[in-house]
Amino acid sequence: MSRHALITGAGTGIGAAIAKQLFNEGHNLSLIGRRLEPLATLAETLGDSCKAITGDVTNRQSVEAAFSEATANFGPVEILVNCAGVAPSAPFHRIEFADWQKTLDVNLNGVFHCTQIALGNMKTAGWGRIVTIASTASLKGFAYVSGYCASKHAALGLTRALALETAQQGITVNAVCPGYVDTDIVRESIQGIMAKTGRSEAEALQHFxxxxxxxxxxEADEVAASVSWLCSEGAASVTGQAIAIDGGSTA
Structure with a gap:
């Protein structure tokens, strides 16, 4: 059955892979992000059942406007994928509060805004799927990304609490928790390690x-496949879960 899926952070990487997966399954897509260009490029590639909409998940008014435009295009949002995220790195004692706040605003408050807005129509319809792209950093700690770990742990806690609130309303709420994914962000980090340390590409890659x-x-497609399953009818009894996609690193 074709559903209306709204994906935040959809322009590149994991978000784009999820968009392609759900598009291939026949869903209508609203792609949300701060930069229009990558969203528009992907939407043009996928076709008329995919619309690019600019929106900042940290700003409630911006999120409300994006949802309003998405609803005007395809009707109420039935599938929400919270994929927008940031992952700054620094020793804890050097983190500026503004950077700490930005990390929480995107990774946690963005999930709050989008989920709260989507949930009303899902409750009315008696059906909904909410999937948040968390991280293995929501399951264990990592050095030098304390803000990221804190925000992802909190997002997972929100997922589990909301799953219990909606358990009898035809709505499932889950998190997908990938390890390091082969995306532009990781590739740029590899280049950064090479530049700062003089390591080879293979040595820098080993860090991840x-x-x-x-x-x-x-692979981003592996994450997308798990999201697709969680959005399906076959996963109707799967809620409040943290699905780790990490090669066994959190086993």
Missing amino acids: TQSNPQGRLI
Whole structure:
């Protein structure tokens, strides 16, 4: 059955992979992000059942406007994928409060705004799927990304609480928790490590793969496949879960 899926952070990386997966399954898509260009490029590639909408998940009015436009295009949002995120890195004692606040605003408050707005229509319809792209950093700690870990742990707590609130309303609420994914962000980080340390690309890549027992980066399509399943009728009894896609690193 075709549903209306709204995906935040949809322009690149994991968000774009999720958009392609859900599009191939016949859903109507609203792609939300701060930069129109990558969203519009993807929407043009996918076709008329996909619309690009600018929106800032940290701003309630911006989110409300984006949802209003999305609803005008395809009707109420039935599937929400919270994918927008930031991951700054610094030792805790050097974190500026503004950077800490931005991380919480995007990774936690953005999930709050989008989920709260989407939930009303889902309750009315008696059907809904909410999936938040969390991280293995929502399951364990990592050095030098304390703000990211704090925000992702909180987003997972919100997921579990909301799953209990909506358990009898035809709505499921889950989190997908990938390890390091082969995206532009990781590739840029690899180049940064090479520039700062003089390491080879293979040595820099090992920084990201050594925690994965499979010894590799996760593919964005693997994350998208898990999101697709959680949005399906076959996953109707799966709610409040943190699905780790990490090669066994949190086993």
